[in-house]
Amino acid sequence: MKNLPLLFCGIFFALAFSFTGLILSSNLQIGDLTPTTERLDEDGNQLEGETLYPLKSPGIAQQGKQVYIEMGCIYCHSQQIRREGFGADIDRGWGARQTVARDYVLQERVLLGTMRTGPDLANVGGRFAGQAGRDWHHLHLFNPQIVSKGSTMPPFAFLYDTQLIGDSPSKDALSFPPASEYGPEEGYEVIPTERATALVEYLLNLKVDYSLPEAIIP
Amino acid sequence: MSQAPQSIKPAETLYSSPNEAVRAELSAIDASIRSAALFFVITAISWLMIGTVFALIAAFKAHTPDFLGGTEWFTFGRVRSIHLNAMALGWATNIIFAVGLWIMARLCRSEIQHKGLLLIAGVFWNIGLTVGIFGIFFGDITSVEWLEIPTYATPLLAVSYSLIGVWGILAFRFRKGEHVYVSQWYILAALFWFPWLYIVAQFMILWFPVRGVVQSVTNWWFAHNVLGLWFTPMALATAYYLIPKVLGRPIYSYYLSVLGFWALALFYNWAGIHHLIGGPIPVWLISAGIVASVMMVIPVIVVGVNHHMSVVWMHKEVWRSPTLRFVVFGAISYTLVSLIGSAMALRSVNEITHFTHFTVGHAHHGVYAFFTMIMFGGVYYMMPRLLKREWPSAGLIKLHFWGCAIGITIMIVALQVGGWIQGLEMNNAEIPFLEVVQNTVPWLQARSVSGLFLTVGHIAFAINFFWMLFAAGAVRAKQGPTLLVETSEEGAA
Amino acid sequence: MSQDEHNKGPDPDSKASLETAGMQDERMQDVHAQLMREKNEPEEGFSPVPIFLLFAFAALCFWGGVYLVEYSGDFDKNAFSPYYDPGAFVEPPPPIPLAEVGAKIYRNQCAQCHQATGQGVTGVYPPLVASAWVTGSEERLARILVNGLNGPIVVAGNNYNGNMPAFGPNGLNLKPREIAGVLSYIRQEWGNAAAEISEEAMDGYMDQYGSRSAPWNAEELLADFPME
Numbered sequence: 001m002k003n004l005p006l007l008f009c010g011i012f013f014a015l016a017f018s019f020t021g022l023i024l025s026s027n028l029q030i031g032d033l034t035p036t037t038e039r040l041d042e043d044g045n046q047l048e049g050e051t052l053y054p055l056k057s058p059g060i061a062q063q064g065k066q067v068y069i070e071m072g073c074i075y076c077h078s079q080q081i082r083r084e085g086f087g088a089d090i091d092r093g094w095g096a097r098q099t100v101a102r103d104y105v106l107q108e109r110v111l112l113g114t115m116r117t118g119p120d121l122a123n124v125g126g127r128f129a130g131q132a133g134r135d136w137h138h139l140h141l142f143n144p145q146i147v148s149k150g151s152t153m154p155p156f157a158f159l160y161d162t163q164l165i166g167d168s169p170s171k172d173a174l175s176f177p178p179a180s181e182y183g184p185e186e187g188y189e190v191i192p193t194e195r196a197t198a199l200v201e202y203l204l205n206l207k208v209d210y211s212l213p214e215a216i217i218p
Numbered sequence: 219m220s221q222a223p224q225s226i227k228p229a230e231t232l233y234s235s236p237n238e239a240v241r242a243e244l245s246a247i248d249a250s251i252r253s254a255a256l257f258f259v260i261t262a263i264s265w266l267m268i269g270t271v272f273a274l275i276a277a278f279k280a281h282t283p284d285f286l287g288g289t290e291w292f293t294f295g296r297v298r299s300i301h302l303n304a305m306a307l308g309w310a311t312n313i314i315f316a317v318g319l320w321i322m323a324r325l326c327r328s329e330i331q332h333k334g335l336l337l338i339a340g341v342f343w344n345i346g347l348t349v350g351i352f353g354i355f356f357g358d359i360t361s362v363e364w365l366e367i368p369t370y371a372t373p374l375l376a377v378s379y380s381l382i383g384v385w386g387i388l389a390f391r392f393r394k395g396e397h398v399y400v401s402q403w404y405i406l407a408a409l410f411w412f413p414w415l416y417i418v419a420q421f422m423i424l425w426f427p428v429r430g431v432v433q434s435v436t437n438w439w440f441a442h443n444v445l446g447l448w449f450t451p452m453a454l455a456t457a458y459y460l461i462p463k464v465l466g467r468p469i470y471s472y473y474l475s476v477l478g479f480w481a482l483a484l485f486y487n488w489a490g491i492h493h494l495i496g497g498p499i500p501v502w503l504i505s506a507g508i509v510a511s512v513m514m515v516i517p518v519i520v521v522g523v524n525h526h527m528s529v530v531w532m533h534k535e536v537w538r539s540p541t542l543r544f545v546v547f548g549a550i551s552y553t554l555v556s557l558i559g560s561a562m563a564l565r566s567v568n569e570i571t572h573f574t575h576f577t578v579g580h581a582h583h584g585v586y587a588f589f590t591m592i593m594f595g596g597v598y599y600m601m602p603r604l605l606k607r608e609w610p611s612a613g614l615i616k617l618h619f620w621g622c623a624i625g626i627t628i629m630i631v632a633l634q635v636g637g638w639i640q641g642l643e644m645n646n647a648e649i650p651f652l653e654v655v656q657n658t659v660p661w662l663q664a665r666s667v668s669g670l671f672l673t674v675g676h677i678a679f680a681i682n683f684f685w686m687l688f689a690a691g692a693v694r695a696k697q698g699p700t701l702l703v704e705t706s707e708e709g710a711a
Numbered sequence: 712m713s714q715d716e717h718n719k720g721p722d723p724d725s726k727a728s729l730e731t732a733g734m735q736d737e738r739m740q741d742v743h744a745q746l747m748r749e750k751n752e753p754e755e756g757f758s759p760v761p762i763f764l765l766f767a768f769a770a771l772c773f774w775g776g777v778y779l780v781e782y783s784g785d786f787d788k789n790a791f792s793p794y795y796d797p798g799a800f801v802e803p804p805p806p807i808p809l810a811e812v813g814a815k816i817y818r819n820q821c822a823q824c825h826q827a828t829g830q831g832v833t834g835v836y837p838p839l840v841a842s843a844w845v846t847g848s849e850e851r852l853a854r855i856l857v858n859g860l861n862g863p864i865v866v867a868g869n870n871y872n873g874n875m876p877a878f879g880p881n882g883l884n885l886k887p888r889e890i891a892g893v894l895s896y897i898r899q900e901w902g903n904a905a906a907e908i909s910e911e912a913m914d915g916y917m918d919q920y921g922s923r924s925a926p927w928n929a930e931e932l933l934a935d936f937p938m939e
Binding site for chain 1 (some may be wrong): 288290298299361391397411415422429432435436439484487496499506572644659
């Protein structure tokens with residue numbers, strides 16, 4: 001094979017084939033998906049007046065996503081639920097249904113992940129909610145050993161400030177187990193920084209608790 | 219088979235035989251590429267050492283999370299990403315620039331022109347990478363796998379790369395001689411494919427992000443093709459050059475070479491979707507990726523047969539020559555890692571291995587046991603020809619080989635056995651997740667041990683290299699090359 | 712390579728020749744020896760492709776084709792399972808026994824705080840083992856699950872002061888069957904020996920308390936249902 005133009009053509013078309021077949025065609029097929037109602041009517045149109053899913057996330061959750069990105073959480077945590085019967089994702093309660101393409105259309109950076117050193121987080125907001133959820137996440141992020149002894153997740157204490165307790169304890173202060181080896185010294189309290197607060201809001205907002213026409217919760 | 223040194227002829231009759239003429243031409247080509255190749259080898263080895271340090275840190279953190287756990291700069295996600303990029307763009311790409319371009323120059327029988335341009339591009343490549351690595355360290359990591367380098371550094375990388383790539387393509391365009399050898403196809407193809415992959419990925423994921431999971435499809439088309447269309451062709455080109463060169467025997471079959479090349483070109487770039495099996499993308503994409511991954515068995519077997527039949531009955535030579543020990547280790551690993559990879563793409567296997575340490579073991583099997591070992595072989599062959607000296611210490615070469623061979627074997631076994639168990643347990647919802655994690659710890663500790671072996675090998679390599687580079691007087695081109703087994707006959711270099 | 716190519720050699724004006732001229736004799740001999748020692752540039756042999764390999768590859772291509780046809784979901788953008796079949800009638804799965812439902816929910820939703828052993832975390836999450844809150848009044852326990860619990864509470868002689876999320880319609884939205892299951896589970900696990908809570912009873916509690924949005928506190932609960 002010594003003819004440069006011919007060789008070059010072959011090399012070009014080899015990559016052009018997958019570029020078209022995978023990248024361009026998937027962009028055509030699913031690159032313009034938008035949120036839709038949980039069910040469609042008989043003609044395949046969205047139902048009037050019904051909520052469109054997935055939901056937009058609030059600003060603070062988006063700031064929290066930036067913290068998630070900066071900390072490289074994706075390298076241990078995935079955000080995708082496999083279908084029933086393929087792996088134990090649904091059995092483990094990581095979600096009620098498989099995640100599909102439309103679940104990610106509002107995400108500016110999609111963080112599917114490919115490692116599960118830690119559990120999947122696609123629906124972590126469905127497992128930890130409200131103030132109880134916030135409390136758990138803050139203790140867990142400060143030092144995972146507090147609520148998950150033996151975990152290999154690293155501590156993120158640098159996302160928290162340790163400060164002298166003023167006239168009264170801050171309402172945001174983390175409440176440690178009594179005499180915990182991870183707690184602050186006598187007279188000190190640990191409060192989350194803005195980044196920790198935002199990160200926890202992001203985690204509370206990760207939910208796949210709605211159906212889609214192509215993925216109905218059984 | 220060398221004889222006693224021939225006496226140097228007077229200048230009027232330059233060459234006493236066609237053999238001498240060819241060798242003189244090769245020597246001229248080597249001299250013309252020397253400064254560029256040396257630059258790239260030095261930067262490659264430097265990044266290898268940096269990447270090794272961060273690998274050790276990441277490995278220890280995985281089972282001892284408090285290790286360096288106090289600052290966000292050393293948090294696991296960033297440390298691991300620095301390791302990956304230092305190795306992929308630092309070690310691997312620089313060594314490709316060194317060895318791959320040297321082989322291309324030799325085979326094209328063209329002395330390189332505009333060497334200054336090549337060096338400048340190389341300097342900018344390494345500056346861009348350094349800026350990018352610091353960017354990751356300080357938190358500008360993108361969290362896009364294999365594209366962690368922040369966007370303020372990537373244009374510099376794209377431009378430097380393109381310059382270097384253009385140089386390689388021009389060398390091919392102005393080649394001498396009728397025949398085009400298989401290594402030249404692979405190098406030419408890789409030089410063309412990589413910028414296309416990189417620029418598309420940068421645009422569609424980071425600069426003008428496409429919507430939703432199309433980012434993921436693009437991401438894994440890109441990332442897998444860094445392995446399949448950049449590292450693999452360059453390593454195969456190197457093996458295809460060195461095996462027949464050192465043994466003095468032709469490659470078994472031209473037809474197998476052609477079949478292997480085009481099958482790789484056709485199938486490999488569709489396989490990347492296997493990173494998303496079970497994921498939130500339409501199933502046809504996934505099935506296409508699976509089929510392509512399994513079809514890769516064809517070029518892999520073909521290359522395996524070609525290499526094996528070229529080496530058969532010459533095991534003693536392989537064992538004696540540092541170059542061939544590393545290259546053949548790599549070539550065998552290629553067959554093994556690819557067959558395992560094809561198996562991993564099957565849904566029933568993937569159900570267990572996906573998301574586990576098995577995949578990490580597989581990745582290192584490919585990038586280290588295959589690609590890196592072959593490139594080590596390339597360095598061992600190339601350096602004496604560039605510096606006109608021999609390697610100072612056979613002992614250090616042996617330490618290098620054994621450190622790496624033992625290290626990578628422990629790593630692959632530990633991660634894949636541990637990862638398989640992890641996968642099985644993860645698929646059993648009755649086992650608490652925390653227990654699954656704790657069961658991986660002994661395997662991760664074994665991985666850290668393997669890292670120590672690899673580090674010893676790399677240090678031996680670096681010492682030998684810099685000794686050869688700087689102590690010019692101490693090491694001369696002796697009567698024979700630095701071989702790993704004492705023997706009375708002269709022979710392979 | 713043709714014969715005449717061999718004799719062309721390098722350009723006489725190139726640096727290499729000048730370099731050679733400048734070297735010491737002995738060194739030149741060494742370098743020359745090293746150079747001459749090198750074997751020829753690689754060439755390809757022309758052994759044919761083994762026939763059986765070609766058959767094997769053809770078979771692989773056939774497999775690939777069949778696989779693609781079978782598992783591509785008709786290239787439909789809504790097909791996310793390789794067994795995609797929009798027209799098929801799917802048998803509803805058989806009902807899972809209440810005890811199993813309970814164990815599963817506990818593992819997935821409760822264990823991260825109350826731990827798989829039911830021991831809780833000292834000072835943070837109360838234990839469920841040997842706890843009168845768990846084995847005592849059915850309704851008091853159901854209230855906690857449906858609406859959540861805030862504030863200080865004494866369990867097995869120890870103080871806790873935390874937040875328990877709501878699992879009813881105003882919270883994590885578990886179904887009555889699921890709450891009945893998990894409550895029955897914790898009442899009969901780890902040595903606890905209390906009666907299970909039926910789905911019908913849980914339906915009733917859901918109707919009663921489902922619309923309440925505020926969590927309970929220990930005082931309120933003990934006022935209505937004093938400790939046994």
